[in-house]
Amino acid sequence: MGNWNTVAKKGATALLAAFLLVSLQGPSPSYAAEINAEVPKVIDKASPSVVAIIGKPSYDSDKTLEKNRFNLAHGTGVIVESNGVIVTNAHVVKDMTNIVVVTSDGTTYNGHATNIDEESDLALVKIEASGLSPATFASSSDIKVGETVAAIGTPISFALRNSVTVGIVSGLDRSVSSQYQLIQTDAAINPGNSGGALINMKGEVIGINTMKYADFGVENLGFAIPVDTVKYVLKHFQLYGKVKRPYLGLELEESWEAVVGLPSSTGLRVAYVDPDSPAAAAGIEQDDLVVSIGANKVKTLVDYNEAIKKYLPDEKVDITIQSEGKTVTKSVTLGEVLHPETKWREDAEGSDLDADRGKTKIGDSHFGWSMKYPAGLVKGHQSEEGDSVSFVDAKGEFSLSIQVDNESDELSPSALLNLLTGSEEDDYDDMTPSTILERQYVKREGSPFAKIVGRSGDDGYIQTRGYLHEGRLYKVQLFVMKDHYNNDFKQNSYNDLLDSFKLSFNAQDESLKDISSYSSGNTIYTNEYGLSFALPTSWQKSSYTGNSAFFNADYSQMLQVHVTSASSGDTLAAWADRERKQFEAQYVQKYRKITDPEELTLAGVPALKTTYAETLGNKWTAGYSLFFIKDKYKYEVDVSYPQDEEGSELDDLLHSLTSTIEVDKDNRDQELGFIQDLDELIDPNRTITYKNQKYKYTLQIPEMWTSSKSYDNKDQVSKSFLFTGGYLTIDADTNTSYEDLVKEEDAAQKKSHESDSEYAYTDEETTILGGVKAKKYEVNYVSAKVPYKETTYMFSQNQIAYTVRLRMDAAVRTDANEARLNKAFASLQFLDTVTK
Template structure:
């Protein structure tokens, strides 16, 4: 059976979801044959290994720049030499985001390299190094590859120190369609992280494929995949002729049969699910729901079949497409267009420095903002750092020790030595202590430059912690070193650790080129870039919403910036859009509780834009905001800043102008998978309703779709159900235990008590008939609660031993005719499950 599993591309770590099909086990080779093959393997490896290289570099990430600055954060993979002058083929996922590429040949020679061509669809790329006289690999023919033949994988698994490692297995299967646009070779030769881009060779020493991924799951072993040699040759030829892979374009979206999806042999072709307008397929008359049977002479039943067939044609060529249209089989000739290549920005050769070591030449480390520095051993690796840098921890690359530095800004300089020692001895903020601490040493060390308190303690059975505390400039600096018992009792190691701790200084020399600054404190604006191509600068202290949305907030969440992106519908204009949004706002509040200023025309990101300022209140504090509207590259962008109206002033206006001036839209940085994003305000009807049914308490209601309601945790029909909108709600409370007369008496007593306690609380009561024949009690309340005036109508009635209390509340601020009508209509839709009720 098929199961959703995880596919791991080897090299730069990439996870892909794929549908796994059952694989038939291959016959086991005879002992005699195995012995013969084993005798050949060393000679084969000796022949092929010089053509395989190891590739290492720094990973690049726009989302997390710390990946590039950590000297131990490296990515590696493998490559195969295809030309003696230094042309190497590897996987695209290995080098796509790799900086400062270094290539090491099998004899240990090191070269600087750069990615020259990348094709993500095939997952192949070229790396160029400045070399001559290299040994190119010999490529086999795909037609010669046989299931069951012995193969070897050469690569750089797990660690760069293991480059040119060899694993041996067999070809387990051919024409596998897993997580790839093209067919793959399956092998049981062990493929591990770092093998990506390496050679899969036969027993002639010929390359039959480029290793690309393995299947990773508990209990699964030796299930790897390689790109077949004919696909490699196809891509290399396109690189040579055009600098990219030219792919033919029909303009079809195709859908596989159910059998093909789950891996069963399919008897049908591919259904045409969509035909692009003005595409070659449309011009040839291909229509939706026709079944594509073959491309040229190649039958196609899966998407991989289709891709394999179409790759044999170039843009501009014509091909016969056989289709099943109803009961008829027809052939249509299509003149192929060219598929737009996905743009890939090649990483600069020397971005972030010329060395693969991000910290080359740095022998000291420190924080310029908090003013400290110390020695920087080659094996020191940053583990964690707080957002503003006041807390940071390190580990040793060999796992021998851990180091933590914490800076407390709120500390008096006149802390006495004894108080400082007590503070350190009782300090439970250690990242490493595990309780049960025994103090082994405690002293105040006097030295001219920076005296400190020192506490050495044993934590648990194996842990030893040395803590040093320094008071300087209103700050307490705490430095902690953790080592195991084995390291603690090693005197030479102790000398090394003490030397590291002794190097800690309460100063930072900006002129020292050997000193690495790890400060993350930033008082400048930070640029946020979205997948919609929009960039905007906001103050450094602002934080993005934790849900990953395009909303940003200041420290106390009183001010916010929201970014909303939708597609511009055909015929829509900037003026129509603004009128629609303004009308929606004005329809939500009554005139006394809202304000909309006249739009101001601007230019943003090189296109016309309008600024609309507004404010609203429910009766207490006023909330204000400004929205910026513009349309660019078929998308509508709204950038909205909201804030308390009391914050308005020159300072806020300057912040707005600065933010607007920073806005830019770059089409090249847009997510390539973006499609049409409907603006819901264009199609939303505020009067559209949906049916709510409470079977336990025998009633239904038709509620406006835009109202909100919280579902019960267990999914049961609740005793109390509330439907909410801005400034109001409709709530239904039910009771099947109390007598109806008692419920009415309690309600009457409650209303009287509220009025007696506060004369501003006014109510009227009357007996009414609901839904034609249901006797009810009605209370109408008007009151101002916490400066928010509202009107509340309460209905009490009973039916079949179930008592109902329905409360309709609406604040005066949103008491427009439309909102009041919507609320009343929702109530009059009340219907008992057996059919009695409102209309």
């Protein structure tokens, strides 16, 4: 297992894509209680076993996102042990901190997630309690399609905990956006019902509610995790603290019929075999068809998961496959899927559910301001630098923004008022009054300010205040809806909030909440492949290459990220060795250095680090490459820098990278497919034909070279073919004779030698390309400490004068590179002599 998710599944049908976690809302059915006279008794029996769960959603390190007291998430759980063990959905608590559990009688407990299994979407929450009412679990074999069931949970709002909806079992063994089979029900399941109980009319739990189908015109379509799967996961949690899943090392692909929901007549195609895996050791290969696991036929991924969960790691299982038309059975000793351990987390601000308990003021320690913090004030967007922040009122009555810009303290009151009015040159304002009602300079002791009050169209009113302090302009802007502005009581409260703004921040005041997002430390970057890592805040992403390249402040250091798919059977060692050989083939030995790979661990998997250095003869560029393979993708992180900058700063960068690199499949673009590593396909000796009809020549150029074209005032065209450390250039001239071009070249070569005696050249008459008479110049020179050799051939053919220059730096003049350059020149032919 572990690597079995399939490209086919990712791009399945719109039906599968529309299945969402119950955070989506849809219509709910209504059932009369008289459908079953026993329903109230059943609910009385089961409801004490169902709890409501509430907590704070966790975020990444982006400080511009607000964690306020109103930003909460909730779901439902089912008591499984009287001492406070509760089962719920993994998606309910996976990203939840500061968990609070409320029982049906209204008792509140602090809790924490002890076990999370995302594959089954089940988790355990523990509270310190005793004497609770654990649920009674049914058997999946007793569940019948059409029997009456009830769903108990916390829909929509936490105030609606232990709500009940009634319906029937609509279907069994459903396969929808889940690793395992599900129960289908038409009992209404709404946002917040996740993790709650689906019970039968004996009061027994037959499933844990997990998702619903939400789409326009679709009703009564919810799903629950069957009780047998719940029991399987709970048993593993109890015995091992996690679900011990067998690992085969296969990525399996369903047939077209299975993807669209038709009965499939074929097995699962092996799309990828993880190197050094149990499957690889057993001889299972790409494109084999997996027919059965033990005695269980498998035609879908859900079939596979249901079959494999009957085994434990280190057990042997017979796997029947079809390979090249033959059916064979292979005995495989199963490995184990490794998952990170669940850790109890609490918010950085403490264990209290209210993140701002005790905070009556708010401010920014870096920019040095503070003000009152009413309970209903909610922070919205904040710039990465922290110089701009917005707030909204929880009831929607007003919004407030604070912006800090550099500005001279010498502005006069009139200039400041004019600035706040919002002239055409004013780049600060995104809310300019349509009508000014008040404009004045308020001489408040210690912090005078400019004040503008005006109407904002027909929607409301804007008050803007501007303060000048220590080279900064602090602009505080309040927008109030029209219906509330003319209420004297509320207007007094708005003015009180504005009057509380101060140009100071008391770090010793425990009632003051600091929202500063300014940081001189690290910034976390995440790309579409789920790769994340930390870089110093001073670094920036390249505006040309998106997330793939990053530079330090002076552009002397660079980090590049390359992500490709791991081809079936490829290994970490083989990949790193290919990269090493390419590097060694590019440079002459005295101009390069490279170390043997160093083993380390990145993102929880084995990795290799290779350190290298290269030069063209002037300055050495050093760097290192980090290689690792995870979830069928190859991740390469390359860092380069001037070798003379090596020291503690770069050591810190390496430590930061290796300690923060992570890969999260949840952050990966779900539309990603196979990304071919082009280095696996490149043949440095493969050539392509370049043909120039106008200037009547053709030649064979290595496919990996690049090309460019330029013109001069004489209609002379220059075509260049480039590679690292060299080029081949062909100039074709129809206006200048061969003899004149030779005279010009002779003069240029002599002038270069006279200007610098180190510039040495030779010239001679020669014959090239099977009989073409030419003038040959050969130069060996060191330019800017970079030694190079350049050979120039000048000749005439078809009444066209040609100049061909072959240049190569000494650093890359390997036998192979030189042979490719000479071979490219030797392939030059003229169209009137080419056989058609």
